[in-house]
Amino acid sequence: MSSHLLSVDSLSRDHVDHLLRVAARMEPIAQRRQVTRVLEGAVLGNLFFEASTRTRVSFNAAFCRLGGSVCDTTGFTFSSMAKGESLYDTSRVMSGYCDAIVMRHPEQGSVAEFAAATHVPVINGGDGPGEHPSQALLDLYTIDKEFTRLGKSLAGAHVLLTGDLRYGRTVHSLIKLLSLYAPMRLTLVAPPGLEMPSHLIDLVASRGHRVEQRDSLASDFSDLDVVYTTRIQKERFTAEMSEGFSLSRDFTVDRAFLDARCSDTTIVMHPLPRDSRPDANDLDVDLNGDPRLAIFRQTDNGIPVRMAIFATLLQVEELIEKDLRPVRWFVPGRVGVDDAPF
């Protein structure tokens, strides 16, 4: 694995398996049973030039749970990029202050350009419609954990990717990551004009996976193992695309779809945020409390996976177990009021 995490392209199957194993070892810390200080003294720079809740906060929390500290800037307005500073200069400056940097930026390729100017590890937290490798890793970790619970395996699994497959960077990284594993069946359903880029379909097909594109959710999905749905990325639309666009309810994943077309063991994932405004027709809230809804288990998994990314890039993964002590504060048994028990 290189010293940066910019794209899933830099990861081999062995790298991914190693990262997921390290993530599993982080669980006692992520679940607030143990404390470690292996990154004591280290500083993370969190640079977010696009909206974010989960990615920004979970990278921050993951670094803190390893004992490090975090400095951040949010948006262009309060950074020197608003004064015309280049990615090169910003990178060189930040590298003098920080031991690792996470960056999110609206332009595809910008995080790689930033990383090219530094030896300090840089993690791509999302570059426009490009990639979001840490999200794909936590998605795969979630699928693996859910499949273990359900007694399933990735080999031959049927995964549905739906929503905005054109601009959704999480599905771009995820489809590449899944393609490193045993041949599976991938079904893609997107509204017209928002289909998965053809180079990604060709890549996955060339690795022996069965890829099928359908134009609606109105068919039989009874053998489906995962439905991964995504938000429509209207902020990336051209003015022409935005005009009059509205998402038909036919693309909505809700309880009726799951009950009528899927099975009791189909899990529902979404990178979040889901757009809960009435006309958005994103993943429906009527699935809250349904054990098949894995979205908050998925967000929780962001912590151990991002801890594993830091521990690996900063080469402390072998020290974790040497440095553990029990937590001393109150921790609730279950985090959310709707969390389904198993």
Ligand code: NCD
């Ligand atoms: C996504 C993103 O920013 O790419 N969210 C995330 O990081 N979990 C998805 C989105 O914005 O729709």
